[in-house]
Amino acid sequence: MQTLSPWQRHAHWLPTVFVVFVFVQSLFFKFSNSPETVYIFEGRLDPWAASLGFAGVFAPGGVFSAKVVGSAELIASLLLLFGAMSPSRRLLQLAGAALGLGVISGAIGFHLFTPLGVAVINTDGSSDGGQLFAMACVVWLCCALLLWMRRSIWLGWMTPRSH
Structure with a gap:
């Protein structure tokens, strides 16, 4: 069994903390019916749908x-x-990364393929300059990195077992 360096043992914290920070800070907007969120979901995406x-x-x-x-x-x-x-709960981290990747893939898709656009134009005519889209892309990369870092877990499921 190989010995892992402290960096290898703790590197997963960087992408984990970033994803959690972005997701949790956005909860206020999503759960408080903030004007920005209402505009994105009800003003842009729902009419398109x-x-x-x-x-x-x-x-x-x-x-x-x-x-x-x-x-x-x-x-x-x-x-x-x-x-x-x-370490005994890495399966939870894998599940969180997979769910996060799915959610953020949807967000990126809606930015790219709907009238929402990469640079969201607000109700007052100002633009976010692509900040939401850029954050979504970094979250996507972090979730993908976590899935790669935990690949031994999901690859273990895919390996055929002999009986």
């Missing part, structure tokens, strides 16, 4: 509402943190 025949999916109570997305981000954050705290 309605034009495709999926009215209400981003509205309050919809399957992709701000509160649903925020809940998934909260669950991912908790799984990441609890899984990072102990």
Whole structure:
């Protein structure tokens, strides 16, 4: 069995803390019906979805509402943190990274392929300059890095076992 350096044993904390920070700081906006979040979900995404025949999916109570997305981000954050705290709980960190990757992949897709755009234009005409999109991309990279760092767990499931 190989001995891991302190860097190798603790490197997972960097991407974990970044993802948790981004997800948790966004919860206030998603759960408080902030004007920015209402504008993104109800003002931009829901009308776009309605034009495709999926009215209400981003509205309050919809399957992709701000509160649903925020809940998934909260669950991912908790799984990441609890899984990072102990080697015996790495499966939780793997699950959090996978959930986080799924959530943030959706966010990136909506920035790229809907009227939301890479640089979100606010109701007052100002732009975020692509900050939300850039943060989503870094979160995606961190979640992918955590999945790679924990590859021995999921590769173990994929390896055929002889009986």
